Amino acid sequence: MQLMKDLKIALVGNPNVGKSTVFNALTGSNQQVGNWAGKTVERKVGTVKRSDVNIELIDLPGTYSLTAYSQEEIITREYILRENPAAIMALVDASNLERNLYLVLQILELTPKVVIGLNMLDLARSSGRNIDAGKLAQWLKVPVVEIIAAKGDGLSDFLDAALVMAGTSPQAAISVNYPPAVEEKIVAMEDVLRPTVWAQRYPLRWLALKRLERDAELGKEWNSIANTNSVADATPACCDVGDAVTYELRSSTELPGEDLLQTFAASGWDHEQFEMAFADAKYSFISEIIAEFVTETPLAKPSLTDTLDRLALSPVWGYPILIAVLALVFWVSFIASAPLGDLISQGMTWLANMLVPILRLAHAPVLLQELVKNGIFAGVGAVLSFVPQMALFFVFFSLLQDSGYLARAAFLGDRFMQLMGLHGKSFFSLATSYGCNVPGIMATRTLEDPKDRLITMLLNPLIPCVPRLGVMSAVVAAFFPGSRGAVAMLSLLGISGITLVLSALFLRKSVIKTEKSSFVMELPLYHIPTLRNTLLPAWQKTYAFLRRAWTYIFAASVIIWSLSTFPLGVPLNQSFAGKLGGLLAFIGHPLGFDWRIMVAIIFGFAAKETTLSTLGILYGVTANASHTIAQVMTASMSSLNAFTFLVFYMLYIPCIATVVTTYKESGSLGWTLFGVGYNLIVSFIIAWLIFHGGLMLGWH
Amino acid sequence: MLSEILTLLSKEQSLTLAHLAEVVGYPVPQVEGGLLQLQLMGYIHREELGQSCSTGSSSSCSSGCSACSLGPSSAMTAWSLTDKGKIYLTRTPVAPTKKA
Numbered sequence: 001m002q003l004m005k006d007l008k009i010a011l012v013g014n015p016n017v018g019k020s021t022v023f024n025a026l027t028g029s030n031q032q033v034g035n036w037a038g039k040t041v042e043r044k045v046g047t048v049k050r051s052d053v054n055i056e057l058i059d060l061p062g063t064y065s066l067t068a069y070s071q072e073e074i075i076t077r078e079y080i081l082r083e084n085p086a087a088i089m090a091l092v093d094a095s096n097l098e099r100n101l102y103l104v105l106q107i108l109e110l111t112p113k114v115v116i117g118l119n120m121l122d123l124a125r126s127s128g129r130n131i132d133a134g135k136l137a138q139w140l141k142v143p144v145v146e147i148i149a150a151k152g153d154g155l156s157d158f159l160d161a162a163l164v165m166a167g168t169s170p171q172a173a174i175s176v177n178y179p180p181a182v183e184e185k186i187v188a189m190e191d192v193l194r195p196t197v198w199a200q201r202y203p204l205r206w207l208a209l210k211r212l213e214r215d216a217e218l219g220k221e222w223n224s225i226a227n228t229n230s231v232a233d234a235t236p237a238c239c240d241v242g243d244a245v246t247y248e249l250r251s252s253t254e255l256p257g258e259d260l261l262q263t264f265a266a267s268g269w270d271h272e273q274f275e276m277a278f279a280d281a282k283y284s285f286i287s288e289i290i291a292e293f294v295t296e297t298p299l300a301k302p303s304l305t306d307t308l309d310r311l312a313l314s315p316v317w318g319y320p321i322l323i324a325v326l327a328l329v330f331w332v333s334f335i336a337s338a339p340l341g342d343l344i345s346q347g348m349t350w351l352a353n354m355l356v357p358i359l360r361l362a363h364a365p366v367l368l369q370e371l372v373k374n375g376i377f378a379g380v381g382a383v384l385s386f387v388p389q390m391a392l393f394f395v396f397f398s399l400l401q402d403s404g405y406l407a408r409a410a411f412l413g414d415r416f417m418q419l420m421g422l423h424g425k426s427f428f429s430l431a432t433s434y435g436c437n438v439p440g441i442m443a444t445r446t447l448e449d450p451k452d453r454l455i456t457m458l459l460n461p462l463i464p465c466v467p468r469l470g471v472m473s474a475v476v477a478a479f480f481p482g483s484r485g486a487v488a489m490l491s492l493l494g495i496s497g498i499t500l501v502l503s504a505l506f507l508r509k510s511v512i513k514t515e516k517s518s519f520v521m522e523l524p525l526y527h528i529p530t531l532r533n534t535l536l537p538a539w540q541k542t543y544a545f546l547r548r549a550w551t552y553i554f555a556a557s558v559i560i561w562s563l564s565t566f567p568l569g570v571p572l573n574q575s576f577a578g579k580l581g582g583l584l585a586f587i588g589h590p591l592g593f594d595w596r597i598m599v600a601i602i603f604g605f606a607a608k609e610t611t612l613s614t615l616g617i618l619y620g621v622t623a624n625a626s627h628t629i630a631q632v633m634t635a636s637m638s639s640l641n642a643f644t645f646l647v648f649y650m651l652y653i654p655c656i657a658t659v660v661t662t663y664k665e666s667g668s669l670g671w672t673l674f675g676v677g678y679n680l681i682v683s684f685i686i687a688w689l690i691f692h693g694g695l696m697l698g699w700h
Numbered sequence: 701m702l703s704e705i706l707t708l709l710s711k712e713q714s715l716t717l718a719h720l721a722e723v724v725g726y727p728v729p730q731v732e733g734g735l736l737q738l739q740l741m742g743y744i745h746r747e748e749l750g751q752s753c754s755t756g757s758s759s760s761c762s763s764g765c766s767a768c769s770l771g772p773s774s775a776m777t778a779w780s781l782t783d784k785g786k787i788y789l790t791r792t793p794v795a796p797t798k799k800a
Contacts, residue, residue, distance in 0.1 A: 098733040
C-alpha cells in the first residue's frame with residue numbers, strides 16, 4: 001500500500017439513512033458547515049486522523065439518485081466526478097434496501113471505489129428480513145460493512161474499509177446489463193463519444209448513458225464551455241485538457257452524438273424511453289440480486305390489516321360493509337341523538353322564560369323582550385338543538401379516519417366514481433362536502449382535468465353538508481319518530497345519491513370528458529382509535545362550525561324576527577315576512593309549501609343552518625313555551641309536506657358561500673349560474689314528483 | 701417494473717399499494733421504491749388527497765379557511781400520472797404486467 005497523507009472521502013446515501021449520525025460520530029467537533037457554492041444546500045466537511053493519514057470527510061447531500069433532477073443530486077454527482085474522492089462510503093438502509101441500492105448502482109457507474117455501510121440491520125431483521133452482507137459484497141464486487149450507526153457499532157470498520165479502498169486499485173465494479181436493444185445503442189453512443197476529448201473527463205459508459213438520456217446538466221456544461229472565446233476560459237479549472245478542447249469546441253457547438261440521438265428518436269427511442277429503460281433495468285437487476293442475498297421470514301399469519309382488508313376492500317363485501325357503516329353513523333348521529341337535541345331546545349325555552357321576566361323587571365322595552373324571546377332564543381335555540389347530532393357525526397367521522405377505515409371507504413368510493421364516469425379523486429371532494437361544501441369545492445383542485453373539476457364542482461352542492469343534515473335530522477325526528485326516522489333519513493340520502501349519479505351521467509354527456517385515469521393509494525394500517533384523535537378533531541370541527549354559524553344565525557334571527565314582527569299589530573301572514581312568503585307562494589304551492597317554508601328556504605341561501613332558526617321564529621316556538629319546534633311543525637303540516645320540504649331543501653341551491661367559492665374556483669360566472677339553476681330545477685322536479693306521487697299513493 | 705406501474709396507472713381502475721405490488725409481482729417495499737423513482741423522474745406525482753386546505757391540494761382557502769376545518773383533518777396519499785407520464789405512455793407500447 002502506498003503511503004497516504006491527505007485523502008478525500010465522501011459519505012453518500014439516501015435521505016434519512018443515518019448519514020449525519022455516521023458523519024458526526026466519525027468527525028466529532030472537527031466540522032465545518034457552510035453552503036455549496038451558489039446553492040442553498042448545506043455543505044458539511046469534517047476531518048478525521050488515522051495514524052499518518054489526514055482524512056477530509058465530506059457529507060454529501062442525501063439523495064435518491066444521481067440524475068440531474070434536484071440540487072442535491074447535481075451536487076453529489078458533480079462532487080464525485082470533479083473532486084474524484086479516494087473512496088466513497090455509501091450508507092445503505094437495510095430495511096429499505098431496494099431504494100438504497102438504486103443509488104449505489106448509479107454511484108458504481110461513476111466509480112468502483114465504493115464501500116457499503118449496511119445500516120439499520122436490526123430494523124430489517126425485526127420485519128423478518130435477513131441480509132447476507134457477504135453475498136451482497138460478492139454480487140456488487142465491493143466491500144460491505146455491517147453497522148448500527150445509532151449505537152456507533154461498526155463505524156470504525158466502515159472507515160477502515162474506505163481507507164483500504166482508497167489505497168487500492170479496485171477491480172471494475174458490477175455493471176447493470178440493459179436489454180440487448182438498449183445495449184446496442186449504448187455501445188453505438190460510446191463509439192461516437194470515445195474519440196472526443198470531452199469524453200476523457202467522464203467514465204465513458206456513464207457519459208453514453210447520460211447522452212442517451214439527454215442529461216440537462218451535461219448540455220449546460222457543454223454550452224457554457226462552447227460559448228467561451230479564449231483557450232483559458234474554455235478549459236475548465238479542474239481539467240488540463242489543453243488546446244484540443246478549444247479546437248474541438250470551436251469546431252461545433254453541438255454536443256457529440258446529436259446525430260445518433262436523432263436517428264434513435266426517429267425509430268421511437270426518445271430520451272424518455274432511454275431514461276425509463278435504464279431505471280427499469282436497474283430495478284430489475286436489484287430485484288434479481290436481492291433474491292440471492294435476502295431471505296424473508298414469512299409471518300406466521302396474515303396481519304390484522306391484511307385480514308380486514310380482504311373483507312373491507314372485497315368487491316363483494318366491501319360495498320355492503322361501507323353502506324352498513326355509513327347507515328350506522330347516520331342513524332346514531334342524526335336519529336338516536338334526537339332526544340339530546342330536544343333537551344337543549346327545551347332548555348333554551350326555559351332560559352328564555354327565565355330571562356324575559358328579568359328584562360321586564362329592568363323595564364326593558366316590550367319589543368326588546370319580544371326580540372330576545374321570539375327572535376334570538378327561538379332562532380339560536382333551534383340551531384343549538386342539533387349541535388349534539390353534529391358533534392356525534394364529527395366523532396364518528398374522526399373514528400373512521402383514525403381507525404384507517406376512511407381511507408378504505410375512499411378507495412371503494414373511487415370505484416364508484418369510475419362507474420359514474422368521474423375521476424376517482426372526485427370522491428375526496430364529494431366526501432369532504434358531507435362536512436361542508438366550501439372545502440369540498442376547493443378539494444377539486446386535486447383534479448388536473450378542468451372538465452373533471454367543473455363537473456365535480458357542479459355536483460358538490462347535491463351532497464348535504466352537516467348544517468343541512470342537522471336541519472334534516474331535526475325535521476325527520478319531528479315527523480318520523482323511532483325507526484321510521486332512520487328509514488326516512490336513509491331514503492333522503494338515497495335520493496341524494498341517485499340524483500348525484502344521474503346528474504354525473506348527465507353532466508358527463510353535456511360537459512364532454514376527455515380521458516380517464518386512476519391512482520395508486522397508500523392505505524394506512526388499521527388501528528384502535530385513540531380518545532385524543534377522536535374527540536379533539538370532533539371538538540375542533542364542532543367549535544369551528546358554531547363559530548362560523550353564530551354570526552349568520554344571530555343576524556338571521558334578528559332579521560327574521562323583525563320581518564315577522566313589522567308592521568306592528570298585523571297578523572303574521574301580513575308581516576313583511578308573510579308578504580315575502582306570499583310573493584313566492586306560486587313556487588311553493590305545487591310542492592305543498594306554505595309561506596313560512598318559502599321564507600325559510602330563501603333565508604337558507606344565506607347559510608343553511610339559519611333555516612331551522614327561521615322555522616323556529618316563524619312557527620313561534622317560544623311563543624308557546626311548552627312546545628318544541630317539532631311539536632309546532634307537526635301540528636302545521638303533514639309528513640308528506642315535511643318529506644317534500646326535506647327533499648327540496650337537501651337539493652336546492654347551495655348557500656351563498658358555496659356559490660361564491662364555485663365562482664372563484666371555476667372562474668366562470670356562466671357555470672356558477674348554471675349550477676345554481678341546475679340545482680333549483682332538479683330539486684323542484686324531484687320534490688314535485690315526490691309530493692304528487694305521495695298524494696296519488698294516499699300519503700298525507 | 702417501472703413501466704408496468706406506469707401502464708397500470710393509466711388504467712381506469714385505481715389500486716392500493718398492496719394490490720399494485722401483487723399485480724406487478726414485486727414486494728411492496730420494492731414497488732414503493734419504484735413509485736418514488738417514477739416520482740423523482742417526473743412521470744407520476746404524489747398527492748395528499750381529501751384535505752381541502754392542505755398544501756397537497758390547495759395552498760389556501762378562498763373563503764378565509766373558516767369552513768376548511770369542517771373537512772377531514774388528515775389526508776390520504778395517492779400517486780397519479782403527470783403529463784410527462786401520460787405523454788410517455790402514448791409514445792411507448794403498453795408494457796405487459798406479470799400477472800396480466
